[in-house]
Each structure stands twice: as C-alpha cells, then as structure tokens.
Amino acid sequence: MPASFVTDLCGYRNGKPNTSDSSKADSVELGRIFFERLGVPEEKHAEKNDHTWSLAMVADLQGKLKEVAQHLTVERERHAHEFEQYAHLGAIQRLADDDSLPLDNAVRNLQNHLPTAEEGGEETSVLVEALLKALDESRARRRPLLDALGDESLPKLDISVHRALDGAAIDRPHLVAGFSLKWSLRTDRLQDPRTHGAKMATLRRGRMPHFAAVTMEPRPYFLARLGQGTGDLDCVYHLHLPALTAAVDEYYSATKSRLKTRDTFHRMVEQRRLRDYDDLVAYLGTL
Known part of the structure; x- marks a missing residue:
C-alpha cells in the first residue's frame, strides 16, 4: 500500500x-x-x-x-549523537568546551578572599600563583591535543x-x-x-x-x-x-x-x- x-x-x-x-x-x-x-x-x-x-x-x-x-x-x-549507539560522537565537542576560564576565575576569587603577602599571607600567595601557573600550562597542553582530534559527526x-x-x-x-x-x-x-x-x-x-x-x-x-x-x-x-x-x-x-x-x-x-x-x-x- x-x-x-x-x-x-x-x-x-x-x-x-x-x-x-x-x-x-x-x-x-x-x-x-x-x-x-x-x-x-x-x-x-x-x-x-x-x-x-x-x-x-x-x-x-x-x-x-x-x-x-x-x-x-x-x-x-x-x-545521531542523541541516541545510545552514537552518544560518543558528541564527546569531542564536549571536551573541546574550554572550562579553564571558570577555574581561573575561581582561583582569582579565592585570591581576593585570602590574606595578601603584606598581611602575612605569603604562603597563600605562593599557592595561588602555583594554581594559576598550573591552569596556564594545562591550557597550553590541552589545546594542541584538541586541535589534532578528528571531529566525528x-x-x-x-x-x-x-x-x-x-x-x-x-x-x-x-x-x-x-x-x-x-x-x-x-x-x-x-x-x-x-x-x-x-x-x-x-x-x-x-x-x-x-x-x-x-x-x-x-x-x-x-x-x-x-x-x-x-x-x-x-x-x-x-x-x-x-x-x-x-x-x-x-x-x-x-x-x-x-x-x-x-x-x-x-x-x-x-x-x-x-x-x-x-x-x-x-x-x-x-x-
């Protein structure tokens, strides 16, 4: 019919x-x-x-x-990625979403609420600087890897x-x-x-x-x-x-x-x- x-x-x-x-x-x-x-x-x-x-x-x-x-x-x-056999196809895009900016903001927000070096917070300042440096290094390593991945869709x-x-x-x-x-x-x-x-x-x-x-x-x-x-x-x-x-x-x-x-x-x-x-x-x- x-x-x-x-x-x-x-x-x-x-x-x-x-x-x-x-x-x-x-x-x-x-x-x-x-x-x-x-x-x-x-x-x-x-x-x-x-x-x-x-x-x-x-x-x-x-x-x-x-x-x-x-x-x-x-x-x-x-x-297709809305279905279980193809759910993995959206993983690369989700991975590519850069979440380092909110982490960076969180560290800086933490810095604003902790004692400064002048206030006796030398160790705190060192910790914050170390966190910021780690974020920068992570971003620098992550971007080339994401750029090299194929965008399967x-x-x-x-x-x-x-x-x-x-x-x-x-x-x-x-x-x-x-x-x-x-x-x-x-x-x-x-x-x-x-x-x-x-x-x-x-x-x-x-x-x-x-x-x-x-x-x-x-x-x-x-x-x-x-x-x-x-x-x-x-x-x-x-x-x-x-x-x-x-x-x-x-x-x-x-x-x-x-x-x-x-x-x-x-x-x-x-x-x-x-x-x-x-x-x-x-x-x-x-x-």
Missing part, C-alpha cells in the same frame, strides 16, 4: 510534475505518466514540500505504529525511529531506524544518503539501525544509482511503487534500450532493493 499522503504533495510547477527534472524531456514525460497513474490533475499547483513531507510522514508512521509497535517513537530532525536524521532502553547504562534512546528523505534525485543528491549510511555503519557502537532512503523519484536510472550500492543503504523505499511500476511499464517500451531500463527496474523490485512504502511500515512493526 502506498503512502496515503503522497498525492497531497504532488502537483505541477510551471506545467511540469514536481517529481521531474524540468530540463529533461524524458523526465517530464515519465512524470506526466506517473501523475496520471496517481490521479494528480494538471491544474493542481505544487507548493514547496521540504518540511511538509517529513511532517506528513511522521504523523502517518506514528498513527500506524500505534497499532503494532507502541514502544516506538517517530521524530524528525534529530542528531553525522548530519541530522530526516526521520528517526527509536525506543527506550530499560536498565541501560546510558540514559539515551536506542535508534532502531533512520531515513534520508529525497523527494527527487539528481546527480548531486545521490551521494548524501549513501555517505550518511556508510558513516552510520562505521561510527556506531552497538547495533546498526535500519537505514534507508525514501523518495518519489520516478526515473529507474537514478533509483538504480541510489539503490544498487555496496550496502551503504539497506534499501530504497518509494512512496508509491504501484503507480511507478505502471508508469515505467508504459514509458519504457518499444525500443531495446528502454526495455533494458524497464528490466533493470523490475530486477530492483524483485531483489527488494526498491520497496514500497507499505514495506517500510511493516518492517518497522517488527523492530
């Missing part, structure tokens, strides 16, 4: 489908066929949906998961699905799934989800969350470039795979090259590299 909210996000911009690359005739033509299958009228104008989509998807998943997995929480725009997750951990040593939720949302695909947008997935696999401490891209892109070529990777992504979910399959079967026919593209698309579906939105919901219900 496709995403119930998908047609609300579809429409035309300057007479062209908002899933299409307006500079590519084949993309526009395939997009029109795709929208015909979706039942999107040509007079429907498309608004920008950068945040509308993620809000609609979070609301949809929350409603569906209440029935099958009440222990799961769905949110948008969360940092991850971009925010477009959508995260997590659960609480009972009795865990760290008071942070466990990330069970993360999703990178790409309404449409271009060459410059393909690498983001794959790089994100590779870094999540490399930097985790513990179980790897289910990580996938979610898209409305209709062109098999770009879907294959994203989905036929080396394991950076578990799979690619499409918001309306049945309508896309029908559009691909209609458009990619008649010529040998087009039939080859159609066959590549079907292989992706059969190999479950490309899955329907309903598969996403069903899988989350098992986590």
Whole structure:
C-alpha cells in the first residue's frame, strides 16, 4: 500500500510534475505518466514540500505504529549523537568546551578572599600563583591535543525511529531506524544518503539501525544509482511503487534500450532493493 499522503504533495510547477527534472524531456514525460497513474490533475499547483513531507510522514508512521509497535517513537530532525549507539560522537565537542576560564576565575576569587603577602599571607600567595601557573600550562597542553582530534559527526536524521532502553547504562534512546528523505534525485543528491549510511555503519557502537532512503523519484536510472550500492543503504523505499511500476511499464517500451531500463527496474523490485512504502511500515512493526 502506498503512502496515503503522497498525492497531497504532488502537483505541477510551471506545467511540469514536481517529481521531474524540468530540463529533461524524458523526465517530464515519465512524470506526466506517473501523475496520471496517481490521479494528480494538471491544474493542481505544487507548493514547496521540504518540511511538509517529513511532517506528513511522521504523523502517518506514528498513527500506524500505534497499532503494532507502541514502544516506538517517530521524530524528525534529530542528531545521531542523541541516541545510545552514537552518544560518543558528541564527546569531542564536549571536551573541546574550554572550562579553564571558570577555574581561573575561581582561583582569582579565592585570591581576593585570602590574606595578601603584606598581611602575612605569603604562603597563600605562593599557592595561588602555583594554581594559576598550573591552569596556564594545562591550557597550553590541552589545546594542541584538541586541535589534532578528528571531529566525528553525522548530519541530522530526516526521520528517526527509536525506543527506550530499560536498565541501560546510558540514559539515551536506542535508534532502531533512520531515513534520508529525497523527494527527487539528481546527480548531486545521490551521494548524501549513501555517505550518511556508510558513516552510520562505521561510527556506531552497538547495533546498526535500519537505514534507508525514501523518495518519489520516478526515473529507474537514478533509483538504480541510489539503490544498487555496496550496502551503504539497506534499501530504497518509494512512496508509491504501484503507480511507478505502471508508469515505467508504459514509458519504457518499444525500443531495446528502454526495455533494458524497464528490466533493470523490475530486477530492483524483485531483489527488494526498491520497496514500497507499505514495506517500510511493516518492517518497522517488527523492530
């Protein structure tokens, strides 16, 4: 079953489908066929949906998961280091926060409340000077070390699905799934989800969350470039795979090259590299 909210996000911009690359005739033509299958009228104008989509998807998943997995929480725009498998990623930044200034102020405040050398506090003055010198030396040693450390980080997750951990040593939720949302695909947008997935696999401490891209892109070529990777992504979910399959079967026919593209698309579906939105919901219900 496709995403119930998908047609609300579809429409035309300057007479062209908002899933299409307006500079590519084949993309526009395939997009029109795709929208015909979706039942999107040509007079429907498309608004920008950068945040509308993620809000609609979070609301949809929350409603569906209440029935099958009440222990799961769905949110948008969360940092990976907010979850227990990636909590260590924020440690370098916390270490880099220089706490020597408050210590320096505390020593000077102590100095103001102790006898001066003229008042017979020679030993006190020596102690304060020693403390200040130790702080300066500590700061001098610490800064080069911090500058040499790598700043390991991850971009925010477009959508995260997590659960609480009972009795865990760290008071942070466990990330069970993360999703990178790409309404449409271009060459410059393909690498983001794959790089994100590779870094999540490399930097985790513990179980790897289910990580996938979610898209409305209709062109098999770009879907294959994203989905036929080396394991950076578990799979690619499409918001309306049945309508896309029908559009691909209609458009990619008649010529040998087009039939080859159609066959590549079907292989992706059969190999479950490309899955329907309903598969996403069903899988989350098992986590």
